[in-house]
Amino acid sequence: MKRSLEHIVDKEGTETLANFAKALGHPTRIAILKHLENQSCCYTGDLVEIFPLAQSTVSQHLKELKNAGLIQGELRPPKIKYCINQEKWSIAKSLFQQFFD
Amino acid sequence: MKRSLEHIVDKEGTETLANFAKALGHPTRIAILKHLENQSCCYTGDLVEIFPLAQSTVSQHLKELKNAGLIQGELRPPKIKYCINQEKWSIAKSLFQQFFD
């Protein structure tokens, strides 16, 4: 790999990793993801009952996780079912893995 | 393990993990750590030359990494040598590892 290209790739990887880390940088969001790992899926309302937070706050955290690509929402009227986005999840996993050696 | 204790431990683990993630949640801090992984150690001045940031800004990022426990500084007058804190590093590593399964 060319040296210049190396730098670009590394820069991208760094930014991507920082982005994932930022999304994981709040206890509530970690807890949501842990819950999704156990349950595989859940509805917004479930989380609102679990956490001592307003519904709007939980929704906001879900939005950030969705923006980071770590979860995805599926319409299950009148609810919305959230699951981990396995594709992005494994990307994040390997980025953290290789970061920590 | 008792159920109640389980919750406490999990809660702590969640918070610790979120804390590490937060420290990793900025491209500059990821880049600093990547650099430290390569070099094993470096001085503040080295980083100031690498990054297009003010000395005070770099220092601030170093402080956050130090607060998170991921790095440690050692007096090498008139410089300060920074290294990865291997102990905390491996704690962070295993927390992320088990988080991602």
Added chain:
DNA sequence: AATACCAATCGTACATTTACGATAAGAAAT
């Protein structure tokens, strides 16, 4: 003791994050 060097800290400005209550939006069921 005075100087020089390097890095931390201070003060500050601006942007982002986090939380809340209130309101709007979407899809089904009546």
Added chain:
DNA sequence: ATTTCTTATCGTAAATGTACGATTGGTATT
């Protein structure tokens, strides 16, 4: 069409994060 249920979005306030220049602090060296 209206109502109901669930969740997203809006508006807002307080806290935190990020960046800078200027200043301070700490450690040798002269």
